[in-house]
Amino acid sequence: MSLKVTHELHQRRFGRNVGLALVLTGFIAVVFGLTVAKVTSGDFEPPRATQETE
Amino acid sequence: MSDATINTTSQTGEAGFGDYFALLKPRVMTLVVFTAMVGLLAAPAPVHPMIGFAAILFIAIGGGASGALNMWWDADIDRVMKRTKGRPIPAGKVQESEALGLGLTLSVMSVVMLVLATNLVAGAMLAFTIFFYVVIYSMWLKRSTPQNIVIGGAAGAFPPVIGWLAATGSMSVEPWLMFALVFMWTPPHFWALALFMRSDYDDAGLPMLTVTHGRPATRRHIFVYTALLAALALGTAFTTIGGPVYLAVSVVLNVMFLLGAWRIWGRDEAAAELDNYAVERRFFRLSLFYLALHFAAILMEAVLKPYGLGGWA
Structure with missing residues (x-):
């Protein structure tokens, strides 16, 4: 009798792993997007820049 | 025999991704997302x-x-409750400890990330909201007072305030008007549900108003809260987040909502059972549109403002 390779349980685990991978990828994308947004909108201007204008 | 039992348990006991997602109450999340978005955009x-x-x-x-x-x-x-029997934990798909772990991890992560993305005040308000819903409502009030829904409703009312804080970083009156809208809307919404989900709350031993004060008192409470809500919702039309569009939407919705509450108050259990709680079910469905459309109208006023069309100015 052959062993069934992909049991329903394996499919569920695979789905869970894919879901987690997508969530983590999404999280990285959000953090990256936030970083770009913060840097380009001038939230992290170095204090030196204000001294120079004075 | 025992092998077969173990095998069955492992098959039904392992959760899929969707089961973990269901722990986050996606339907409640849609309300949170929408009201928070309106709070953020109306700021x-x-x-x-x-x-x-x-x-x-x-x-x-x-x-x-x-x-x-x-x-x-x-x-x-x-x-115990029919309405919640299918949730991942009672269904045996997710362990209680897993839900606790996921909840705590996501709580900390969401607060820290909101602080980093926006500001400390918004993050602190989100932390307080989670504390309020879990500790004040779930652990304390839900099982101890028939006013559980009234006070617990505050937890669901915080998102527009957090959205506003995320945008401005400071407090003002307007987000609290949105808070009050959700806060006052929650009791009639849930009491209507409690009327037609008849034995659920009794079976679970929860001190819902229907159980502690009876159904006629619940019907009266629904009308009183709806009348107060109508006054608040219509009054909001004349504030800085309101305007003509909001007023038109609010007048129509409040007339319908008050009429529904009046009908609920005017009938007894015998009449309700005859039509399988049709009036109460209709009122419950209307309550979903009521809140969504009020917030959509606030959003509309905010979107129109840059074009000189929103608000009263």
């Missing part, structure tokens, strides 16, 4: 789209985390 401060998106996302995750913690704490009563 008089421009927000970078990416920061706005991240803020809504982390508010939603924080709301979901409190949902998971609520399911962890309420697993015993969820097993």
Whole structure:
């Protein structure tokens, strides 16, 4: 009798792993997007820049 | 025999991704996302789209985390009630400890990320919201007072305030008007549900108004709260977040809502049972549109403002 390779349980685990991978990828994308947004909108201007204008 | 039992348990006991997602109460999350978004967009401060998106996302995750913690704490009563029997923990798909772990992890993560994305005040308000829903409502009030829904409704009313804070970083009256709208809307919404989900709350031993004060008192309470809500909703039309569009929408919705509440008050259990609680069910469905359309109208006023069309000015 052959062993069934992909049991329903394996499919569920695979789905869970894919879901987690997508969530983590999404999280990285959000953090990256936030970083770009913060840097380009001038939230992290170095204090030196204000001294120079004075 | 025991092998077969173990095998069956392992097959039904292992959760899929969707089961973990269901712990976050996705349907409640849609309300959180929408009201938080309206709070953020109605605020008089421009927000970078990416920061706005991240803020809504982390508010939603924080709301979901409190949902998971609520399911962890309420697993015993969820097993008894028809409405909640299918949730991942009572269904045996997710362990209670897993829900606790997921809830705590996502709570911390969402608060920290909201602080980093926006500001400390918004993050602190999100942390307080999670605390309020899990500790004040779920652990304390839900099982001890028939006013559980009234005070617990505050937990669901915080998202527009957090959205506003994420945009402005400071407090003002307008987000609290949105808070009050959700807060006053929650009791009639849930009491209507309690009327037609008849034995659920009795079976779970929850001190819902229907159980402690009886159904006629609940019907009266629904009307009184609806009348107060109508006054608040219509009054909001004349504030800075309101305007003609909001007023038109609000007048129509409040006339319908008051009429529904009046009908609920005017009939008894015998009449309700005859038509299988049709009036109460209709009122409950209307309540979903009521809140969504009020917030949509606030959003509309905010969107029209830059073109000189929104508000009364």
